[in-house]
Amino acid sequence: MSLFKNFVIVGAGGLGSFIVHELLKRKVLGKVGEVTILSRSVAGLERFSAQGAKLIPLDYNDVKPLATVLRGIDVVISTVGKPAVPMQTALARVAKDSGVKLFVPSEFGMPTIGGTTGLWGLKNSQRVALEQMGLPYALFFTGAFTDTSFGPDLGFDLSKGQVNLAGSGSNLVSFTSRMDIARYVVHVLTTLSPSKLENAIFRIEAERATHVDILQQYEATTGKTLDITHETVDSLRNTVAKDPTNFRAAMFLGFEAGNGVVGTLDELSNDAYSNWHPQTILDVLLSPESVSA
Template sequence: MSTFKSFAIAGIGNIGSYIAEELLKLKNEGRISEVLILTRSAPGSHFNFASKGAQIVTVDYTSPYSLVSALTGIDVLISTVGYGAFSLQEELAKAAKSSKVKLFVPSEFGFAIQGRDLKDIPSIFHPKEIIRNKLFEMGLPYAIFYSGLFPDYVAMDSAFAKALGVDFAEHKVILGGSGEVPVSFTTRADVARYLGHVLTTMKSHDIVWRIFRIEGERISFKSLFQEYERRMGHRLEYCHRSEKSLNETVQRDPNDLTSIILLEAERGEAVVGSPDTLANELWPE
């Protein structure tokens, strides 16, 4: 049984809210003792989580004292900050180390980049590599959870879906290259349930310094959209962007996340690992 009982989450957004919900469920079941949500906004903006038992703490990410004060007594710090806030993770890590946090879960949900040559990794992902190396240098144990893309987020009418060129209302989608290369997908709810299960049932020495590669389904974008057509009875209009075009776009704008995701998918880099490296078996369901 895990010795981790108190958890803090930095970044309540696309995946963070799901993790918060799962941890609060475990708290209400008596399996963990505390769920702390770090926020830069007013505490009242997270009333929904507070009403379920979360402690909401407003912090200043530029103030070591503010972060250390908030994290004192916390076992596990989970970062779910987005791309635009990756730089904040180093300050979180320093504070976690000073606060004697036992485990740091950095915001690496998504594509697996560990083990790849840095020059082959899109620069927008470089901060992930940097923070992982920093954690190792600091001696602050980490656990990485690679989960691929979130299919529920792609399927909904979200800003992310629109950024990927998915417009179900107009029955139009964009495919990178052939669109037939397999991609790892895991729903946000499944990621949260898996993370909660691992962090509260496994012994801590089996968690620290470990990379967990999980996958709900391995399917190409084209097959995913064809499944949508079958279920909804709608034909979709496909627009293809060639690998060459995507690469040229990324070279011009290294922060074009849409082109990066489509290019990574077409190059076969949008899977969390080979099937034999998956840790799905740790989840009992």
């Protein structure tokens, strides 16, 4: 069985750096061939170059020169943020013309299929474009990033024992850490046959829980009593009405609407990696590296 061996990662900040790390681990073992990083700036990525990755600056406004770079590449993995999501269509066209076999667009969150507005609509349109051009894709719906979802910017200052919880906090949410997402993504891309990856949708989660339950578990485990205040749903709606780009308000309103999980339990793809064993939410929150430690 012929497996995918050569990879390009677009964007190596945040989640992308974790994926590069996992690919390079497999490169050492001979399970991955070429690992190329395309980034607007390669400054600060020298550690990956020292481990065998190629670093190539990428102008998001002109991807046509990448045709030569993408020849011989099996898979393109995009981890770009919202501002760069629209350029994925042009990148995918160049990838298809260059012989790339699989495109992984920047999803890595809640399901976007059928989305019509905001980031969800934008990402859904990218998937439709891939279908129309005939370039096989794989989508990874991973839920919220556990390791970035409980920081002060979202209302959680656990080190000080203070929480400003947006909304009721009573809706189930899927959580997965970026490290575990990277482990899963690289595992399936390097072990499953191409036929099982083409136009596949992977719905994964380390754990699903409500914010109320998570905070109660945190208190019970640590012995700390948190000072918890609530921001009402109406307040969140007013925030979004004034600023539709407000990430915190939009995300928690999505949770209130029941859009916080990656799918039903029967739809989960966790078993595609039988030895995955991802970190629990508390594992991450109690880790010394946690943003909320």
